Amino acid sequence: xxxxxxxxxxxxxxxxxxxxxxxxxxxxxxxxxxxxxxxxxxxxxxxxxxxxxxxxxxxxxxxxxxxxxxxxxxxxxxxxxxxxxxxxxxxxxxxxxxxxxx
Amino acid sequence: xxxxxxxxxxxxxxxxxxxxxxxxxxxxxxxxxxxxxxxxxxxxxxxxxxxxxxxxxxxxxxxxxxxxxxxxxxxxxxxxxxxxxxxxxxxxxxxxxxxxxxxxxxxxxxxxxxxxxxxxxxxxxxxxxxxxxxxxxxxxxxxxxxxxxxxxxxxxxxxxxxxxxxxxxxxxxxxxxxxxxxxx
Numbered sequence: 001x002x003x004x005x006x007x008x009x010x011x012x013x014x015x016x017x018x019x020x021x022x023x024x025x026x027x028x029x030x031x032x033x034x035x036x037x038x039x040x041x042x043x044x045x046x047x048x049x050x051x052x053x054x055x056x057x058x059x060x061x062x063x064x065x066x067x068x069x070x071x072x073x074x075x076x077x078x079x080x081x082x083x084x085x086x087x088x089x090x091x092x093x094x095x096x097x098x099x100x101x102x
Numbered sequence: 103x104x105x106x107x108x109x110x111x112x113x114x115x116x117x118x119x120x121x122x123x124x125x126x127x128x129x130x131x132x133x134x135x136x137x138x139x140x141x142x143x144x145x146x147x148x149x150x151x152x153x154x155x156x157x158x159x160x161x162x163x164x165x166x167x168x169x170x171x172x173x174x175x176x177x178x179x180x181x182x183x184x185x186x187x188x189x190x191x192x193x194x195x196x197x198x199x200x201x202x203x204x205x206x207x208x209x210x211x212x213x214x215x216x217x218x219x220x221x222x223x224x225x226x227x228x229x230x231x232x233x234x235x236x237x238x239x240x241x242x243x244x245x246x247x248x249x250x251x252x253x254x255x256x257x258x259x260x261x262x263x264x265x266x267x268x269x270x271x272x273x274x275x276x277x278x279x280x281x282x283x284x285x286x
Binding site for chain 2: 001002004005007008009010011012013014015016017018019020021023024025026027028029030032033034036037040043044047048050051052053054058059061062064065066068069071072073075076077079080081082083084086087092093095
């Protein structure tokens with residue numbers, strides 16, 4: 001039987017996979033992938049709440065649309081930053097981009 | 103969709119979504135990593151379908167197909183070893199990252215299971231596409247327009263940031279990195 005805690009626990013696992021990817025990868029594109037998975041977990045949470053807590057409210061779908069927008073914006077800005085960094089430093093490896101380290 | 107049908111779609115889809123998501127960061131081939139991410143987020147659309155959100159499921163599949171194909175192009179362009187044939191390791195702090203991820207999963211999982219969520223008897227009916235349309239074009243229209251404008255600003259800002267010469271407007275000669283002051 002599927003219930004709200006089951007959906008939320010599944011989303012928690014997906015979020016944790018995204019956290020692992022964002023922390024363990026050295027390439028900026030792979031870090032963006034980890035963040036995409038975390039946002040995917042947020043969408044799954046919203047769909048779970050919409051289905052099991054407030055099934056009559058259509059506004060839950062709007063939250064999912066906003067997170068999808070956020071995913072697209074995050075990828076757009078992230079790719080632009082990667083291109084800018086690559087033009088200047090010839091690398092997208094985060095370990096090499098240390099100008100702001102102080 | 104009946105409870106049995108929901109379970110039959112949800113469990114395999116959720117399992118494949120999690121496994122493909124994990125293998126994104128386990129494979130050495132970057133093109134394969136992009137396709138695995140497409141599989142993970144695309145199958146998440148199937149999970150949405152099993153939770154009676156047909157519109158969002160189809161939308162998720164369409165959005166992620168486009169986005170991840172573009173991401174594969176970027177990975178092939180910018181990764182040092184896009185094919186994974188040289189056996190390069192492009193990870194760091196794997197153990198600590200795994201420990202943090204396990205802690206996050208345990209904490210969020212505990213909250214998900216231990217919290218007394220509002221219980222609602224699900225009858226099988228869910229907001230249909232017409233209701234979602236009225237929501238988006240009615241009460242939430244201002245927020246929806248704001249989301250559209252945000253995408254537009256992100257596109258314009260992204261192009262400005264990524265254009266040749268960068269934000270400084272000084273084109274760097276091909277093959278030569280800029281010095282510390284940003285001059286070519």
